[in-house]
Amino acid sequence: MSNVTQTHSGKKLHKLEKVAVRFAGDSGDGMQLVGGKFTETTAICGNDFATLPDFPAEIRAPTGSLPGVSGFQIHFSSHDIYTPGDAPDVLIAMNPAALKVNLKDLPENGIIVLNQDAFSDTNLKKAGYTSNPLEDGSLKRFRVYPVPVGRLNAEALSKLGLPKKDAERCKNFFALGLIYWMFDRPLDSTIGWIKDKFKKVPGIADANEAALKAGYFYGETTELIPEHYEIPQARVAPGLYRKISGNEAAALGFVAAAQLAGKQLFYGSYPITPASDILHELAIHKNLGVRTFQAEDEIAAIGATIGAAFGGALALTGTSGPGVALKSEAIGLAVMTELPLVIVNVQRGGPSTGLPTKTEQADLLQAMYGRNGECPMIIVAPATPGECFHMAIEAARLAVKYMGPVMFLSDGFLANSAEPWQVPRVEDLPRIDVHHPTVEGHFQPYLRNPETLARPWALPGTPGLEHRIGGLEKEDGSGNVSYDAENHQHMIHTRAAKVAGAAKDIPPAKVAGPDHGELLLVGWGGTYGALRAAAEEARAKGKSVAHLHLRHLNPFPANLGDVLTNYKRVLVAELNCGQLLSMIRAKYLIDAKGLNKVKGKPFQVVEVLRGIEEAMR
Amino acid sequence: MSVTTTTSTMAPPAAKPVSKADFVSGQDVRWCPGCGDYAILAQVQKTMADLQFPRENVVFISGIGCSSRFPYYMNTYGFHSIHGRAPTLATGLKIARPELSVWVVTGDGDGLSIGGNHLVHTIRRNVDLKILLFNNQIYGLTKGQYSPTSEQGKKTKSTPFGTIDYPISPLCVALGVEGTFVARTTDTDLKHMAMVLERAARHKGTAFVEIYQNCVIFNDGAFKGITEKSVRPEHALFLEHGRPMLFGKDGTRGIRLDGVHPEVVQTAGGKTDGLCVHDERAAEPTLAYMLSRMRNPDYPVPFGVFRAIERPTYDGMLLDQENQATAKLGAGDLQKLLKGPETWEVK
Numbered sequence: 001m002s003n004v005t006q007t008h009s010g011k012k013l014h015k016l017e018k019v020a021v022r023f024a025g026d027s028g029d030g031m032q033l034v035g036g037k038f039t040e041t042t043a044i045c046g047n048d049f050a051t052l053p054d055f056p057a058e059i060r061a062p063t064g065s066l067p068g069v070s071g072f073q074i075h076f077s078s079h080d081i082y083t084p085g086d087a088p089d090v091l092i093a094m095n096p097a098a099l100k101v102n103l104k105d106l107p108e109n110g111i112i113v114l115n116q117d118a119f120s121d122t123n124l125k126k127a128g129y130t131s132n133p134l135e136d137g138s139l140k141r142f143r144v145y146p147v148p149v150g151r152l153n154a155e156a157l158s159k160l161g162l163p164k165k166d167a168e169r170c171k172n173f174f175a176l177g178l179i180y181w182m183f184d185r186p187l188d189s190t191i192g193w194i195k196d197k198f199k200k201v202p203g204i205a206d207a208n209e210a211a212l213k214a215g216y217f218y219g220e221t222t223e224l225i226p227e228h229y230e231i232p233q234a235r236v237a238p239g240l241y242r243k244i245s246g247n248e249a250a251a252l253g254f255v256a257a258a259q260l261a262g263k264q265l266f267y268g269s270y271p272i273t274p275a276s277d278i279l280h281e282l283a284i285h286k287n288l289g290v291r292t293f294q295a296e297d298e299i300a301a302i303g304a305t306i307g308a309a310f311g312g313a314l315a316l317t318g319t320s321g322p323g324v325a326l327k328s329e330a331i332g333l334a335v336m337t338e339l340p341l342v343i344v345n346v347q348r349g350g351p352s353t354g355l356p357t358k359t360e361q362a363d364l365l366q367a368m369y370g371r372n373g374e375c376p377m378i379i380v381a382p383a384t385p386g387e388c389f390h391m392a393i394e395a396a397r398l399a400v401k402y403m404g405p406v407m408f409l410s411d412g413f414l415a416n417s418a419e420p421w422q423v424p425r426v427e428d429l430p431r432i433d434v435h436h437p438t439v440e441g442h443f444q445p446y447l448r449n450p451e452t453l454a455r456p457w458a459l460p461g462t463p464g465l466e467h468r469i470g471g472l473e474k475e476d477g478s479g480n481v482s483y484d485a486e487n488h489q490h491m492i493h494t495r496a497a498k499v500a501g502a503a504k505d506i507p508p509a510k511v512a513g514p515d516h517g518e519l520l521l522v523g524w525g526g527t528y529g530a531l532r533a534a535a536e537e538a539r540a541k542g543k544s545v546a547h548l549h550l551r552h553l554n555p556f557p558a559n560l561g562d563v564l565t566n567y568k569r570v571l572v573a574e575l576n577c578g579q580l581l582s583m584i585r586a587k588y589l590i591d592a593k594g595l596n597k598v599k600g601k602p603f604q605v606v607e608v609l610r611g612i613e614e615a616m617r
Numbered sequence: 618m619s620v621t622t623t624t625s626t627m628a629p630p631a632a633k634p635v636s637k638a639d640f641v642s643g644q645d646v647r648w649c650p651g652c653g654d655y656a657i658l659a660q661v662q663k664t665m666a667d668l669q670f671p672r673e674n675v676v677f678i679s680g681i682g683c684s685s686r687f688p689y690y691m692n693t694y695g696f697h698s699i700h701g702r703a704p705t706l707a708t709g710l711k712i713a714r715p716e717l718s719v720w721v722v723t724g725d726g727d728g729l730s731i732g733g734n735h736l737v738h739t740i741r742r743n744v745d746l747k748i749l750l751f752n753n754q755i756y757g758l759t760k761g762q763y764s765p766t767s768e769q770g771k772k773t774k775s776t777p778f779g780t781i782d783y784p785i786s787p788l789c790v791a792l793g794v795e796g797t798f799v800a801r802t803t804d805t806d807l808k809h810m811a812m813v814l815e816r817a818a819r820h821k822g823t824a825f826v827e828i829y830q831n832c833v834i835f836n837d838g839a840f841k842g843i844t845e846k847s848v849r850p851e852h853a854l855f856l857e858h859g860r861p862m863l864f865g866k867d868g869t870r871g872i873r874l875d876g877v878h879p880e881v882v883q884t885a886g887g888k889t890d891g892l893c894v895h896d897e898r899a900a901e902p903t904l905a906y907m908l909s910r911m912r913n914p915d916y917p918v919p920f921g922v923f924r925a926i927e928r929p930t931y932d933g934m935l936l937d938q939e940n941q942a943t944a945k946l947g948a949g950d951l952q953k954l955l956k957g958p959e960t961w962e963v964k
Contacts, residue, residue, distance in 0.1 A: 040959060043959075043961060044959070044961050046961065046963065189959070236963055237963070238963050238964055239962075239963055240956070240960050240961075240962055240963075241960060241961050241962070241963060242956060242957045242959060242960045242961075243957075243959070244957070248957075252954060252955060255951065255954065256951060256955070259951050264713060266709065266712065266713050268709055285949060285954065286938055286939045286942035286943070287939070287942045287943040287945075287946045287947065287948060287949040288948075288949030288951065288954065289939075289949070291712050291713065291935065291939070293708070293709065293712055295705065295708075295738075296734055296735065296738035297734060299702060299705065299735075300702070300704075300705040300708070300734070300735055300738070301705075302705075303698070303699075303702040303704075303705025303706050303708075303709065303735070304705050304706065304708050304709030304712065305709055306698070306706055306709065307678070307696075307705065307706035307707060307708065307709030307710035307711075307713070308709040308710060308712060308713035309709075310676075310696060310706070310709075310710055311709070311710045311713035311714040311717070312713065312714070313713040315709070315713070329699055330699060330702065332699075333698060333699050337696075423955050423956050423957075423960060424955060425952070426951050426952045426955070460673070460674070460676050460694040460710070460714065460717055461673055461674055461714065461716070461717060462673055463671070463672075463673040464673070465673070466672055466673055466692055466693050466694050466695075467694065467695070468642070468644075468688050468689050468691075468694070468695035468696070468697065469695070469696055469697070470688070470689075470695075470696060470697025470698065471681075471697060471698060471699055472697065480644070481644075481689065
């Protein structure tokens with residue numbers, strides 16, 4: 001945190017380039033909510049930002065307990081940033097448990113704002129403290145600002161006549177108001193939201209607004225907190241921006257893809273963390289021709305999706321790793337019947353139920369090989385929350401052009417993380433060409449397009465094209481059931497060649513950094529920000545490091561083999577035990593090394609930088 | 618007999634008249650000689666022609682098993698999917714294309730064992746599908762293991778000492794989840810099958826039909842004691858809406874309610890006073906459920922339409938919601954959607 005001082009309303013205002021703030025409290029304290037509001041205001045202030053919500057799998061773990069701590073980190077800046085920040089500069093801790101869980105991430109001299117009213121003997125005990133950290137000197141290394149949030153909030157709301165419990169619930173807005181003051185942010189966007197959200201219960205709206213203002217004025221009028229900062233606007237490309245998370249962007253991307261293809265969007269899904277938000281978002285848009293189906297289970301969700309694809313919808317199913325495991329037989333059916341659909345896997349920590357709310361990238365080989373038989377499928381992976389939009393369109397394009405299922409590998413980090421996003425103009429988006437045959441005569445459902453090897457997408461309701469498809473091996477051309485040995489081998493090779501052939505149709509691999517050099521850092525999916533920042537830092541230190549982030553994982557870009565040979569070393573960084581690494585080593589026979597982490601958390605920039613330095617030693 | 622349900626979901630009649638032969642695909646039928654499936658296939662093809670269904674608007678979807686080869690033999694659109702999952706594909710297709718006539722063909726293993734979950738949820742939702750469940754009380758395609766409808770004690774390859782499973786009743790399941798059309802027929806009575814299939818085709822909502830079907834190889838004669846012509850009058854009860862429940866040669870026996878239990882009584886001189894009168898349109902499925910519990914040897918086995926009520930369909934309500942949303946909010950604007958609730962301009 002570098003400081004330049006200037007005067008503002010008679011108070012010292014320090015200018016900062018970037019800062020990371022973490023809100024932490026009980027999972028019932030509304031930390032995700034205030035984090036989200038802070039993010040919106042930050043967006044309107046014109047900063048670049050990245051966020052990382054971190055919440056427990058339990059909706060409400062016991063109050064005050066360590067497993068019940070919910071956190072939300074936002075990194076915002078006056079220049080481009082790529083990650084939510086390795087460590088917070090400022091920690092807001094609403095109770096002792098939140099302090100205990102998050103303190104280890106805070107650097108020396110970091111700022112702690114805490115709700116001192118919550119530091120009761122009971123709460124200290126619940127958090128496993130044997131002495132009060134506010135009194136025992138254990139926080140000496142930090143700048144600590146205890147604020148009696150509970151008492152001040154109660155006083156601020158005393159005139160409103162609210163039941164004690166309702167008033168107590170507003171304390172997150174008091175804390176938010178204080179942090180708004182600390183970073184010189186306007187209150188109007190949040191007040192507008194409060195008024196709209198609670199318009200049916202004006203008493204609650206008034207209370208939340210009063211709490212927010214009370215927190216702000218507390219910062220402004222007391223001399224207790226000398227920390228008051230300004231983070232100037234970021235210099236970003238001109239245009240219209242909004243905040244977007246990965247799940248939102250994916251949902252919008254598929255709505256757009258359907259319109260670009262002139263299709264109805266069908267979404268069949270079964271609720272599962274962290275993919276459910278896609279279902280919630282799509283269920284809203286009935287007036288945009290989106291039909292959602294909450295199925296009885298994961299298998300029914302993809303079964304219905306295949307049925308909708310057969311009927312001619314742009315068909316989509318979404319889930320997380322455990323759901324993909326259940327869907328795998330049906331994915332095989334889609335490969336066999338060569339019907340276009342997209343399967344969204346918002347990856348989470350595995351195996352089995354694993355870490356439902358945490359991020360991981362350990363389903364790549366499941367996407368590649370997790371089915372019976374030789375069963376290839378196109379796989380794409382967005383790199384940033386905003387990119388989920390464009391990769392959704394790309395996934396849909398590949399599905400309908402190559403007539404087969406496409407796996408869209410998102411992850412828990414991308415799903416919930418938010419960033420500023422330049423709103424695309426619909427007229428700039430690529431059209432998706434779809435062709436349905438109508439010619440009568442001798443119709444052959446497996447007669448292929450010689451260029452793409454795709455079969456025709458003939459729709460029920462078309463006279464003269466009545467035909468039967470299914471999971472049994474088909475004779476090429478006629479589509480009749482065939483047990484012929486030569487035909488089976490031919491069809492296996494044809495399905496593989498069709499997927500491999502898509503390599504001609506995807507963008508070439510493009511590195512950031514030198515096009516020849518010492519080390520190529522390779523990644524995929526939601527680790528983009530940390531990898532890009534680490535490679536830039538390495539270059540700033542004079543190292544010859546380039547970064548390649550793959551969006552297409554099957555097939556790989558056609559030039560990938562050549563790109564890999566332009567560097568002395570290849571380091572593949574991923575949040576698994578080396579899945580892309582093994583694919584690259586197997587395909588290109590190079591001695592690539594892995595940088596791997598499986599802690600349910602994103603990479604920190606510093607970890608990747610350390611990995612680069614170790615690999616170059 | 619009157620038809621209670623509307624015909625509005627049926628596809629509009631074919632432009633050119635269609636015959637039974639038009640519904641026969643060119644594929645060689647590969648069921649065992651003497652299999653009950655032949656009779657069902659022929660009757661379904663005839664029903665399609667009788668109702669003048671346009672072939673292009675009809676889709677048959679199946680899972681895995683002997684019965685699931687059915688779509689290959691129908692000259693309509695067809696999908697031979699994976700084990701137990703046909704109702705899911707049919708649901709997705711019906712949501713995407715409500716105007717199509719979608720039929721599911723399944724068996725006792727496919728529909729009630731591996732696919733039991735989908736079957737109950739599909740019937741519960743009242744998706745406008747026609748589900749034909751061929752019940753032969755055995756696994757045929759995998760060569761003779763017991764099925765969930767096999768009678769307890771049955772000795773099969775996988776149960777050399779007899780099954781210890783209690784069997785499941787397809788109709789009890791369908792009525793338990795409040796199916797809006799629930800019927801039973803048999804491959805040995807073509808006239809009855811024709812009536813039931815036509816009623817099913819005309820029903821708006823999920824029509825669930827159990828068809829007793831004989832497997833000549835692994836379970837021959839499973840229903841002989843009920844459905845064979847010579848014993849039928851004494852062991853089968855043919856339900857007709859609004860008519861007293863009479864069976865036996867010359868209608869000499871009937872079903873009466875003793876409290877909440879059915880009992881078989883002799884009817885004196887054709888008198889039907891006090892006998893149960895079949896009401897397929899009853900709002901509550903209680904009596905239909907009671908009928909579905911009746912089995913030999915204590916009771917005759919009922920055939921016919923157990924229940925046929927009108928209730929909004931899943932696909933119909935989905936379209937209603939879509940229309941209401943569009944009427945209220947106007948046709949969606951993608952650009953507006955992309956902008957979202959809050960934007961800021963960078964100059």
